[in-house]
Amino acid sequence: MNLITKILLSFLASILIEFSLSDRSFYIDYDNDTFVKDSKPFRYISGSIHPYRVPKQLWEDRLRKMWTGGLNAIQIYIFWNEHEPQPGVYDFEGQNNIFEFLELAQKIGFVVVLRPGPYVCAEHDYGGLPWWLLANGTETIIPRSSEENYMNAVRRYFGVLLPKLTPYLYKNGGPIITVQVENEYGSYYTCDKKYTGELRDLFKLYFGNDTILFTTDPPRVLGLTCGTVDGAYATVDFGVSISPDDAFEKQRKFSKSGPLVNSEFYPGWLDFWGTPHQKVPTDQILKSFHKQLDMGANVNFYMYFGGTNFGFSNGADPPYLAEPTSYDYDAPLSEPADITNKYLAIRDSISKA
Helix, strand or coil: CCHHHHHHHHHHHHHHHHHHHHCCCEEEECCCCEEEECCEEECCEEEECCHHHCCHHHHHHHHHHHHHCCCCEEEEECCHHHHCCECCECCCCHHHCHHHHHHHHHHHCCEEEEECCCCCCCCEHHHHCCHHHHCCCCCCCCCCCCCHHHHHHHHHHHHHHHHHHHHHEHHHCCCEEEEECCCCHHHCCCCCHHHHHHHHHHHHHHHCCCCEEEEEECCCHHHHHHHCCCCCEEEECCCCCCCHHHHHHHHHHHCCCCCCEEEEECCCCCCCCCCCCCCCCHHHHHHHHHHHHHCCCEEEECCCECCECCCCCECEECCCEECCCECCCCCCECCCCCECHHHHHHHHHHHCC
16 A cells, blocks of 8 residues: 555545544433434433442443343443542552443443542442542541632542543543533532532533533422532432422423433432341332333433442441442342343333333
8 A cells, every 4th residue: 555545545534533523412402302412312211330339340241231221321420539549649540440431331332421520429438539638637628619628639630530531522422421510419518609610610621511511419499409500401310209290390490491301210229237128119110210201301220230339438328327348229230230120120111112
């Protein structure tokens, strides 16, 4: 192959890549209350999975079982404390190579709903915040607020993390369609709009103004008032104990138009040491799920696969209710990723949607 032919082929390849990327788009159609993917209305039925809670060698197995279950999207958290174990020291290798996980998810066919924190909860140690934030005590820092010591740490971390994620945005050829600002912030006492506003601005700085940002809160007016922020689409999360009509009515108070979104629909629940394993009956899940589908909602199952809290990574609820090593969650895929009757019933429902 001569030099001229190589140059022509390289030029043609660059044109094809540019053309394919220009045809990729993901946005909200507020007139028709829907997401739009590549110029077509789109609804996601998603499942949560945390790459840290399953050995890397088994990532593909879990993802393929989720795909076979009928999902077209996955939702993942990013745990800050796993990636910055010491101030300014970063780890994105091996089990922490979230970029390899994103590539694998995209290869299988998923789009991705990303929840990068900085706080994530997730029943993970300190909600994913690194321990060293409190190295000088609690008098000098106020986590999850606009307090300067905390925000300096967030800015440094996001300055490393977000540029690494930019190539994985949908508009850039990757799988990420939406990005969450903070996490259920309306349930936290600080209610600091300056804080969530700066997080929003950091995401826009690195990801651009055309990336869909969103917030997630339980369907309570007070919580949504504190948890939402201008420039991010407000969504809700709820399980079988809350009526979809009531929950989405609360969402509509803060997102007047656009898609209905249940960012965390609970097919199970978390466990605590010394208490029985939590279970949610499949018939109750299906009743609520069918109602949400009939309303045209986008639904994410939290969790679809829970996995395992390895080492000392399990979290706790106040005053001190520790979660155990297992994060089974009574999810459609069990902790060892067995196919359950719940999985089969949800898969059948999705196939009829």
